Every structure is written in structure tokens, then in C-alpha cells.
Amino acid sequence: MNNQEMMELTTVDNSEFEELVKEVTASGSIDQNLYIEYDVKRGLRDSNGNGVLTGLTEISDVLGNQSINGRKIPVDGxxxxxxxxxxxxxxxxxxxxxxxxxxxxxxxxxxxxxxxxxxxxxxxxxxxxxxxxxxxxxxxxxxxxxxxxxxxxxxxxxxxxxxxxxxxxxxxxxxxxxxxxxxxxxxxxxxxxxxxxxxxxxxxxxxxxxxxxxxxxxxxxxxxxxxxxxxxxxxxxxxxxxxxxxxxxxxxxxxxxxxxxxxxxxxxxxxxxxxxxxxxxxKHGGANLKVQEMFHDIKEHVSDWSDTESIKTYLNKILDKEAFDGAGLIYGMGHAVYTNSDPREVILKSFAKKLSEEKGMTKEFALYETVEKEAGQLIMAKRKMFKPVCANVDFYSGLVYTMLGIPExxxxxxxxxxxxxxxxxxxxxxxxxAGKIIRPAYKYVGHHRPYTTIDER
Known part of the structure; x- marks a missing residue:
């Protein structure tokens, strides 16, 4: 695509466009308390973060906990x-x-x-x-x-x-x-x-x-x-x-x-x-790329990869939104279902270690291991969480792809x-x-208004 074609797609008066942005932002804003009032399952999840049951499948099963005496107990995934x-x-x-x-x-x-x-x-x-x-x-x-x-x-x-x-x-x-x-x-x-x-x-x-x-x-x-x-x-x-x-x-x-x-x-x-x-x-498939970007940042700011305390200090800065992208997230850590461990991560980690030995990248693999070990504890302490936080499959997949020479x-x-x-x-x-068309409900929380002619607005 040449520059002229790009201009044809993007040319707009900045000041006029800014006004449109303000209008659409104001129009689209919903009182967050209404989600609680109407018990809306945002993200199709309940208040505990569990997915709302919307269908049945025999294709695969994802297990992260067991129900014992009515209580969910974290288990290896x-x-x-x-x-x-x-x-x-x-x-x-x-x-x-x-x-x-x-x-x-x-x-x-x-x-x-x-x-x-x-x-x-x-x-x-x-x-x-x-x-x-x-x-x-x-x-x-x-x-x-x-x-x-x-x-x-x-x-x-x-x-x-x-x-x-x-x-x-x-x-x-x-x-x-x-x-x-x-x-x-x-x-x-x-x-x-x-x-x-x-x-x-x-x-x-x-x-x-x-x-x-x-x-x-x-x-x-x-x-x-x-x-x-x-x-x-x-x-x-x-x-x-x-x-x-x-x-x-x-x-x-x-x-x-x-x-x-x-x-x-x-x-x-x-x-x-x-x-x-x-x-x-x-938030879905691009997560392993965020992990790679995060590790590029860590390596720039922590010179000694064997210094656990320096790594922990920088991870805390990331969690406090003082470092990396300011989101306060350690990417590749945590999962919606898995608690103690993500079985995909466990399997992939073992092969990532073997590959790092073949590629002469054992020091880099050791850095990942250290971050994985410390990040879960830091997140739990910082967020006052009781559910374990494990590394997910995205944590090592980017490293594996890099070692395989696959571009980002x-x-x-x-x-x-x-x-x-x-x-x-x-x-x-x-x-x-042959199920019905999937159609979850959205509750209208706006206000009905009478139409006014353009000269009355």
C-alpha cells in the first residue's frame, strides 16, 4: 500500500475527530455499579471468576481444581x-x-x-x-x-x-x-x-x-x-x-x-x-509475545540474571506499575482455570530446557525459571490472593519459538x-x-427519550 492509499484511508480533521471521540466516549460510558445491581456476569464469569455454563462438549476437558465437600480445592492442572x-x-x-x-x-x-x-x-x-x-x-x-x-x-x-x-x-x-x-x-x-x-x-x-x-x-x-x-x-x-x-x-x-x-x-x-x-x-493468543517483550525489558534492567533479589525487586516494580508497560501485570502468570499448575506449561518447560541445552541458552532458561518461581509468590502477596498463581503455557512458548528461530x-x-x-x-x-443460535442477553440501562427536531436540540 503506497502513501497516497494510506492517506485516503486516514485523512480526517484532527480537531473534529477529537470531538467525535469525546462524544462516543461519553455516550458509551455505563455506571459500573449497575453491573453489580443487575448481577451481570461480565465476561460470562461469576463473581468468583468461574465461567458461566453456556454449552456442552465432549472434545476436551480443562481441570484446575477438585470439589471436596462442596469446596473447590486447587490441584495440579x-x-x-x-x-x-x-x-x-x-x-x-x-x-x-x-x-x-x-x-x-x-x-x-x-x-x-x-x-x-x-x-x-x-x-x-x-x-x-x-x-x-x-x-x-x-x-x-x-x-x-x-x-x-x-x-x-x-x-x-x-x-x-x-x-x-x-x-x-x-x-x-x-x-x-x-x-x-x-x-x-x-x-x-x-x-x-x-x-x-x-x-x-x-x-x-x-x-x-x-x-x-x-x-x-x-x-x-x-x-x-x-x-x-x-x-x-x-x-x-x-x-x-x-x-x-x-x-x-x-x-x-x-x-x-x-x-x-x-x-x-x-x-x-x-x-x-x-x-x-x-x-x-x-489478552488471548498474543500473550506469549507480551511475555517476550517483558523479558526483553527485564534483561535490559537486571544485569545479573543470577541475582534473585534484583529480579524480585524489578518484578515488584512491574506489579506496582512502575516498570515495563505500566499495566501492573507479570505476563505468562496466572490462568482462569488452572491453579497449582498448567499441564501444558509443565510439559513445554521440560522440552524448553532440553532445547536450551542444544542451543547454548541455559542461562536464559534459568532466568525464566527464576521469574516463574518468584512471580507467583509476589503476585499472591501483592494482591492478597489465597489461590495459587501458576505459570501458563504462554510463559515458555515464546522462548521456545525464539530458540527455534521462529520470528516474533x-x-x-x-x-x-x-x-x-x-x-x-x-x-x-x-x-x-444443531443447537439454537447463541444469543446471551444484554440489559438496556439507558433512558427512553422523545425525539426532538434538529432546530430544537
Missing amino acids: ELYFQGYNVEDLIKNSKTDRFRFEEATYLLLFGSLPKEENLKRFVRIQTDLQELSGAFIRDVIMKATSDNLMNSLMKSILSLYSYDEHPDDTSVPNVLRQSLQLIAKMPLLTVYAYQAFRHFRLDGTLMIKNPKKGYSTAENILYMLRDDGNFSELEAKVLDICLVLHAEHGGGNNSTFTTHVVTSSGTDTYSAIAASIASLKGP EMFTPMFATARISGWCAHRLEELVN
Whole structure:
């Protein structure tokens, strides 16, 4: 986009626009006490922060506490895909290169695949991977964006035009569309970055076709890197990252978006684009990038990474809104459901440690460990909390991506590349059960007023 085009989109009189901002701010302001008076479940959560029950699912279960004698007791977190503990899926899987493909099959079809079923599924996904040169030229290479999530949304919505039956919401057709999108998502992500690198950073343009026989993780590293080389550990760690991000219950913001939009009867491409839009938000999928930014800041202000007291002092400044971004948050700490631990973080941390040893980044990993250890206690003391505060999966995922050479622009798109498996599973579940359109209530708290003519205002 050239400067003239940018001007056409942004030109406005500043003083006039400021007046409009004041008017819309005043108009949109609601008395915060009314939320309490009407017992509004803001964020669809009750006063204890628990999610309001809005639906049922068999796809995954997220556990952070147990109910004992009517009391919720914090426990080590557990995550289940179709009834199977994710920790067991990762530890016991014999498909050492295709864990993500196995997890995707499980999410979509509800059972673990036999060896011949998995091989057939991988063959189907391989056949569906490719994108035409015309699509790459006409969609991905044009009007590139600084935020790759917008590029992904554009690509997903454009695929609608390449589908002979885009609006058919029957289960067979949506399954076909889902398999295509899951297979193509790694290409859309990597190609979006390559276009960004070329047109926005003046880098070399490099578009590689995926390699037959490679797993999703292997192809991402192969297509992203100039030399296409990667170690066995690198591919394994990325594969595990994809599994851990593939699904996380029906209530997280982007998956709930999938259910909401699907319930309206819209097409698959619109539903997935809406889910990507949700995941783009820094309160959701962009959290690991905030963690990375926070650690860049910590490293700038704490010279000795082994000095625990200096780290604690700076973390307190962050909590007191005196450092970093002034939000008073230690990013990557805390979760809406998990209390004692996030099972995804526990698994990812162990592989992050192995990768740090291969990459010669053990000192950096030790800094993360120290912050993780101290931050939970500091937050509890500062906020006078009794519920434990654990690190979540975002705490180490950014570090892992960095060690894998994945650029920060791709952090959230990588999340989407994994989570699309869960989104598609939930879309199919919503369609199979043919529920009503999701329509929560909003209470009107304004005032009815008589109309006045323009000369009487």
C-alpha cells in the first residue's frame, strides 16, 4: 500500500475527530455499579471468576481444581482431549514425528487412530496441503500486513472464492473444508511471513512447497528456513507445541467465537476467520509475545540474571506499575482455570530446557525459571490472593519459538496453526448437535427519550 492509499484511508480533521471521540466516549460510558445491581456476569464469569455454563462438549476437558465437600480445592492442572490425558498422548505416543496429526485425528473423530488410520489421514492431509501459484500471487503476496493474523484472515476468507460449495454447512462438506484448512494453515502462516519479510523488511522472497513425507512441524521449519535444515529435537519440540495449543475447551475466547458464529449458520471460512480475529487479541493468543517483550525489558534492567533479589525487586516494580508497560501485570502468570499448575506449561518447560541445552541458552532458561518461581509468590502477596498463581503455557512458548528461530511476527499465527484443529472440531460438534443460535442477553440501562427536531436540540 503506497502513501497516497494510506492517506485516503486516514485523512480526517484532527480537531473534529477529537470531538467525535469525546462524544462516543461519553455516550458509551455505563455506571459500573449497575453491573453489580443487575448481577451481570461480565465476561460470562461469576463473581468468583468461574465461567458461566453456556454449552456442552465432549472434545476436551480443562481441570484446575477438585470439589471436596462442596469446596473447590486447587490441584495440579490436567487437560484431556476426547477423554485422553494430553500428558499421556505426548509421553506414550509411538508416532514420534506425527503427534500433532494424531491429536488432530483424535479431536475430529473422537478416538485414537490405529496405525493404518493415521497413515491414511497423513496421506490425505499431505494431498490437501498445496496452494496454487495463483492464490499465492493474488492473495498472499498482495496488500501484506504488519500483523500476520490479518493476513491469515484475508487468506482464509479468500479461500471461500475457490470453493465450489462454500456455503454448504452439511457435516460432510464442513469436514472436507476443515481438513483442507488444517492442511493449508501451515503454508498460509509461513507464506504470510515470507511475503511480510520481502515487502515490509526488504528481505529475500522464498516460497517453498511443503515436502512430502514431512510432518506439520517438520514442514513449518523446512519452509521457514533458508536452508530447510532442522534437528530432530527442534522438530519434536515444535510438534509438541502444536499439540499443546491444538485445543483448550469450549469456553476460551476464540473457540467460543467458533461456536457463536457457527450457530448463526454461516460458512466455514467466515467462522474460522472470526476465530482468528479473536485469537489475535493480546489478552488471548498474543500473550506469549507480551511475555517476550517483558523479558526483553527485564534483561535490559537486571544485569545479573543470577541475582534473585534484583529480579524480585524489578518484578515488584512491574506489579506496582512502575516498570515495563505500566499495566501492573507479570505476563505468562496466572490462568482462569488452572491453579497449582498448567499441564501444558509443565510439559513445554521440560522440552524448553532440553532445547536450551542444544542451543547454548541455559542461562536464559534459568532466568525464566527464576521469574516463574518468584512471580507467583509476589503476585499472591501483592494482591492478597489465597489461590495459587501458576505459570501458563504462554510463559515458555515464546522462548521456545525464539530458540527455534521462529520470528516474533509468527508467534500468534503459530498458535492459530495449531488451534484450527480444535476450532474445526468444535464447529463440527456445534453443527452435529444443531443447537439454537447463541444469543446471551444484554440489559438496556439507558433512558427512553422523545425525539426532538434538529432546530430544537
